[in-house]
Amino acid sequence: MxxxxxxxxxxxxxxxxxxxxxxxxxxxxxxxxxxxxxxxxxxxxxxxxxxxxxxxxxxxxxxxxxxxxxxxxxxxxxxxxxxxxxxxxxxxxxxxxxxxxxxxxxxxxxxxxxxxxxxxxxxxxxxxxxxxxxxxxxxxxxxxxxxxxxGRVYLVQAGNPMGVTKDELTQCGLRVGVLKGTTQEQLVTELSQRCEDEGLEPINLQSFNNVLLPVPLEADRVDVVWENTSTGMMVAEESPDKFELADVLFQxxxxxxxxxxxxxxxxxxxxxxxxxxxxxxxxxxxxxxxxxxxxxxxxxxxxxxxxxx
Known part of the structure; x- marks a missing residue:
């Protein structure tokens, strides 16, 4: 990237x-x-x-x-x-x-x-x-x-091919990327349990160390990444042909x-x-x-x- x-x-x-x-x-x-x-x-x-x-x-x-x-x-x-x-x-x-x-x-x-x-x-x-x-x-x-x-953003590939929205349950069954040891990792783990409770597929959580999260997204290793607001907003603005924001949450x-x-x-x-x-x-x-x-x-x-x- x-x-x-x-x-x-x-x-x-x-x-x-x-x-x-x-x-x-x-x-x-x-x-x-x-x-x-x-x-x-x-x-x-x-x-x-x-x-x-x-x-x-x-x-x-x-x-x-x-x-x-x-x-x-x-x-x-x-x-x-x-x-x-x-x-x-x-x-x-x-x-x-x-x-x-x-x-x-x-x-x-x-x-x-x-x-x-x-x-x-x-x-x-x-x-x-x-x-x-x-x-x-x-x-x-x-x-x-x-x-x-x-806060966090849901950063996806341009065109949002997996249809991710602000409804977190749209990520059930998807490959979701986060940084290891972050609050996002804990939240995605909890979301995966919610998916199962709703009778949906669990999330395939992918945790990365010292990686710019848009890199595995661009490489199609994940479907969506939970990125921090500053990075996610910058990446979506600078590379609209590759990435877009599915939702932004200041938290x-x-x-x-x-x-x-x-x-x-x-x-x-x-x-x-x-x-x-x-x-x-x-x-x-x-x-x-x-x-x-x-x-x-x-x-x-x-x-x-x-x-x-």
Whole structure:
């Protein structure tokens, strides 16, 4: 599957931005303040200066380390994906680099399978997950900083040959593709049971690891994929000769997840993201990737899906 032209054009800008961000972050040192620098990180024409007040909120161990680490499956463009040069790019990396510039910290984005993100944070291997849906069962394990409207789409081949509609029972007996370890995997499993309860054929569930879901759909390995809204909408718009949307459902928020014993880091991250929203940087990043309609009203912690129910 080819990445849409618009996203490819953004890659060079993002890669350059990441380099600048890391260079600025290298100026940060442990102690009571970050080293001053005349350089200012710029992304898509927006300046993102270092903020001493937010830096002062960080826990001491993060100041001493001078960096934050983030886990991503990098399998959901334009949110996050690997470009042709092997760089992890997208909306989320852009936001992360802006966070790093604001706090004067290095930001490390590491590729990981989706189902390993939460265990990686629990074990201390990473500071944050990046694509965790804010649902009650997840809040039992992590604190969640909501920063991205999300949901799912039913992405099918152009022409919708299997007749998938918003009625989920039209997927009974079909090959349905999801990412392993996601809420979608659980929901499709439950839907398959509903199919059987209704006297219909069960779903042939196909779970994938670190795969762009439109790839097996285009290869006719599955009949429909339950894709995230940002990726599904982009793919359908950019490749209408190959894909279309059978339905779109906004259902919650994507969050940065971290351990519950890190309240200082949690609050600093929430206020840093809110600062980026208030200064217009957040909106600029989302607009650049064609994701402006997925911008939240404000950055929240452990939200109860407040305006999407």
């Amino acid at each position: 080819n990445i849409p032209q618009r996203s490819r054009r953004s890659v060079a800008v993002i890669a350059a931005a990441a380099t600048v961000s890391l260079a600025l972050a290298a100026c940060a040192t442990g102690g009571d303040s970050a080293a001053e620098t005349d350089d200012v990180f710029v992304i898509y024409g927006e300046e993102v200066p270092f903020n001493q007040e937010l830096y002062d909120m960080l826990p001491d161990d993060v100041k001493e380390k001078g960096s934050l680490s983030f886990s991503t499956d990098a399998a959901g463009p334009p949110r996050t994906f690997v470009d042709d040069s092997g760089e992890i790019v997208g909306v989320i990396p852009d936001v992360i680099h802006a966070v790093g510039a604001t706090l004067g910290l290095e930001t490390e984005i590491l590729k990981n399978s989706f189902d390993a993100e939460v265990p990686g944070v629990e074990s201390g291997r990473f500071d944050f997950t990046t694509g965790t849906g804010d649902f009650p069962h997840r809040r039992e394990i992590l604190d969640l900083i909501d920063y991205y409207k999300a 919650g928020y994507v969050a940065f997840g971290l351990r519950k014993d890190r309240p200082e880091l949690r609050d600093t991250m929430q206020q840093t993201l809110q600062h980026l929203m208030d200064t217009g940087v957040y909106q600029t990043i989302y607009d650049e990737w064609g994701q402006g309609e997925l911008v939240m009203d404000y950055i929240s912690i452990n939200s109860d899906n407040r305006d999407l129910q």
